[in-house]
Amino acid sequence: MKKADIGVALYLLAAVIFFIVPISSTLLDVMIAINISIALIILFNTLFVKEVLDMSFFPTLLLFTTIFRISLNVSSTRLILSTGAPGNVVTTFGQFVGGGDLVIGAIIFIVLIIIQFVVINKGSERVAEVTARFTLDAMPGKQMAIDADLNTGAITEKEARERRNKIQDCLLYTSPSPRDGLLSRMPSSA
DSSP, X not given: OOHHHHXXXXXXXXXXXXXXXXXXXXXXXXXXXXHHHHHHXXXXXXXXXXXXXXXXXXHHHHHHHHHHXXXXXXXXXXXXXXXXXXXXXXXXXXXXXXXXXXXXXXXXXXXXHHIIIIIIIHHHHHHHHHHHHHHHHHHHHHHHHHHHHHHHTSSOXXXXXXXXXXXXXXXXXXXXXXXXXXGGGHHHHO
């Protein structure tokens, strides 16, 4: 077993435990900080990815992080309802965003929900559509370039086959349908 596999297994195990077992506010603070760090790492990786296949694991990663985030939400809700003290991260975030006023906090919460569903989710669907269209439109040119390199002897038959397989693998992650692209998985995370 690889170290990464063990890490993912522990990550999911922690999520399941947080659903069942009440945790302390200190542990919740640490887990929220880890969750924010992982989210930023994923964000920067997706921003700087060079090819679609470099992030082929993105839907699975998004699923795992969503499960972990939901388990943290359950844990923070349990702490708020049972002790009234959800921890420093939740308290600080609530005071910063809401300014210590419940009405302002509720209005900002509603605005954030609207922004997430309308702007971010619809925007990610559109990005997925455009990315899929550009990827599919570029495929014939890439195929012809492989054929030209093969005909001139710049690459071997094996290299040409590998390049063609790589191009065909792109079809798994892009599609002209707005619901089939890699980035269109985002709305289901909301």
